[in-house]
Amino acid sequence: MRKGQNHNTLKQLQVNLKNFTMKKILLVIILFFAAFAGLHAQTYKTRDGNIYFNPNKNQNNKEYSALSKEATAVLKVETSEVALLVPMKSFHFNNALLEEHFNENYLHTNKYPNGTYKGKLIGFDKAMLTKDGEYKISSEGRMELHGVTKDFKSPVLLTVKGGVATFKCDFPVKAADYNIEIPELVKPKLMESTPLNATISFKMN
Amino acid sequence: MKRIALLSLASLFFAGSTFAQDDLLADLKSEDSAKIKENITIATFKSTRIINMQSVEMTGAGNLQFMIIHHFGSLWDDKEGGSNFGRLFGINSGVANTYMSFDYTPVRWLNLGIGFAGFSTLEGTAKFKILRQQSGVHNYPVSVVWVSQANFNSSKSFESPNDLYWNRLSYVHQLLIARKFSNKFSLQFIPSMIHRNIVAYGIENAHNIYSLGIGGRIKLREKTALTFEYSRQLNMYENVIDKTGEIVSYSPNLFSFGYDWDTGGHIFQFFLTNSLFATNVAQLSVNPVKDNIGQWSLGFNLNRSYSVKHKVKTQ
Numbered sequence: 001m002r003k004g005q006n007h008n009t010l011k012q013l014q015v016n017l018k019n020f021t022m023k024k025i026l027l028v029i030i031l032f033f034a035a036f037a038g039l040h041a042q043t044y045k046t047r048d049g050n051i052y053f054n055p056n057k058n059q060n061n062k063e064y065s066a067l068s069k070e071a072t073a074v075l076k077v078e079t080s081e082v083a084l085l086v087p088m089k090s091f092h093f094n095n096a097l098l099e100e101h102f103n104e105n106y107l108h109t110n111k112y113p114n115g116t117y118k119g120k121l122i123g124f125d126k127a128m129l130t131k132d133g134e135y136k137i138s139s140e141g142r143m144e145l146h147g148v149t150k151d152f153k154s155p156v157l158l159t160v161k162g163g164v165a166t167f168k169c170d171f172p173v174k175a176a177d178y179n180i181e182i183p184e185l186v187k188p189k190l191m192e193s194t195p196l197n198a199t200i201s202f203k204m205n
Numbered sequence: 206m207k208r209i210a211l212l213s214l215a216s217l218f219f220a221g222s223t224f225a226q227d228d229l230l231a232d233l234k235s236e237d238s239a240k241i242k243e244n245i246t247i248a249t250f251k252s253t254r255i256i257n258m259q260s261v262e263m264t265g266a267g268n269l270q271f272m273i274i275h276h277f278g279s280l281w282d283d284k285e286g287g288s289n290f291g292r293l294f295g296i297n298s299g300v301a302n303t304y305m306s307f308d309y310t311p312v313r314w315l316n317l318g319i320g321f322a323g324f325s326t327l328e329g330t331a332k333f334k335i336l337r338q339q340s341g342v343h344n345y346p347v348s349v350v351w352v353s354q355a356n357f358n359s360s361k362s363f364e365s366p367n368d369l370y371w372n373r374l375s376y377v378h379q380l381l382i383a384r385k386f387s388n389k390f391s392l393q394f395i396p397s398m399i400h401r402n403i404v405a406y407g408i409e410n411a412h413n414i415y416s417l418g419i420g421g422r423i424k425l426r427e428k429t430a431l432t433f434e435y436s437r438q439l440n441m442y443e444n445v446i447d448k449t450g451e452i453v454s455y456s457p458n459l460f461s462f463g464y465d466w467d468t469g470g471h472i473f474q475f476f477l478t479n480s481l482f483a484t485n486v487a488q489l490s491v492n493p494v495k496d497n498i499g500q501w502s503l504g505f506n507l508n509r510s511y512s513v514k515h516k517v518k519t520q
Contacts, residue, residue, distance in 0.1 A: 043229075052517070062512075062515050062517065063511075063512050065515070065517040066517060067517045067518070070241060070242065072233050072236070073233075074229045074232065074233055076229060081229055082229070083229035083230040083232070083233050084233075085230065085233045085234060087240060087241035089241045089244060089245075090241050090242075092516070092517065093517065094267070094512040094515045094516060094517050095265065095268060095510065095511075095512040096264065096265015096266065096268050096510065096512075097265065097268075097472075097510050099247070099265070100247055100248045101467075101469065103247055103248070104247070104248050104388075104427065105427045105428065105467075110388060113241075114234070116230055116233075116234075118229065118230040183428075183468075183469045185468055185469045185470065186469040186470070
């Protein structure tokens, strides 16, 4: 009887100990994750990225030019990850009627309010941010526009100067790829794929 | 063991949440800063006019708009009989009123225009945007615009006692209050006041004529819409002595039904209205009584805008 009891308490102790160590291990794991997230995830954010485009075939004609100054972007230095979001309604055009068409008929901005990009910088190193200069890198990821998500790949020019890192990217967007319907009457005036120009600057301190 | 299971579940949850933070895009989306600062309602109406009456829409900043308003002859004339078909329901009748205007928006809240209204009549328009329907930083349920038009009759046949120039002037002042209820439906309320500097002597004749109007749009497809407007005159419409000394009664009502078509560059507005006149001053004050719909007329508005001052700067 006594032996059995002893055995029982020992077992309980073992279980308690096991519980205790499990708890400790879990705690350590949680702390580790928290620390990792907090300490090592150096991220930069901006809220006034610029995106410009002119869909006109004659690039000297600025009638249809549009610019958004409200692109939000985030860069995670450690993993070279980037994300960008632009509210479509923040694009303002030279021609107000075209702005209306852009929102109402082409991009349906009430239904699809944002254009987004999520991807990685290729050839990017965090040492670049500490030294002034120009670096030719590229980015690969996925872009969402008008409810359609497509693979994206483009060269990027990184300029670091005086604590500001500016990413410049010129890339084409083909309206048909994103199910954007352009009326036949307007089509002859527009480029088949519109060149876009994104300028995103991060202040690093 | 239960505890361990719970704890490990909890730890999974914690780990999961740290992974969720890794999704940069989801992070951005959840932030308020990612939302547009001022979500301003656009395209309450397709054009700067609902049909005959001004809408809360204004030509875009830095843009010049050219507009033609055309009212054809009456739909059907009983005396004409079968030749009404040849008259093409007024389109081919040879009687028409044309209104041609240019307007420019130097700053977002102000629009200035000049109109040529036919019969040597000139019109100047000033439109002020007071409120824009929007959500976000500010929350306004309606758009409010003030519009004033001055009408100058330069015709030689105009009877002006002592030939004073200001006798030739009359004015329309309107407060436009509109709400875009949904993508498909917009409604506008239009109290108007007309002031005529000269009126014939008479009991019912008034310098100030008031009316209340309502206008709306129902979108059919992306580029087409049905429109309507109605305005009711509140005074002066019965037993008025006109300039020739005759006693006349005017129609207190202005009815119009229209169809908007946006081609991508131009906006066409086809309409049927109970007024042959092309100016708001005439439509809202001295519109003759129409006994039947045959005396109504077809017409169209056509406008096109050009960006004169470029606000988008190339980098």
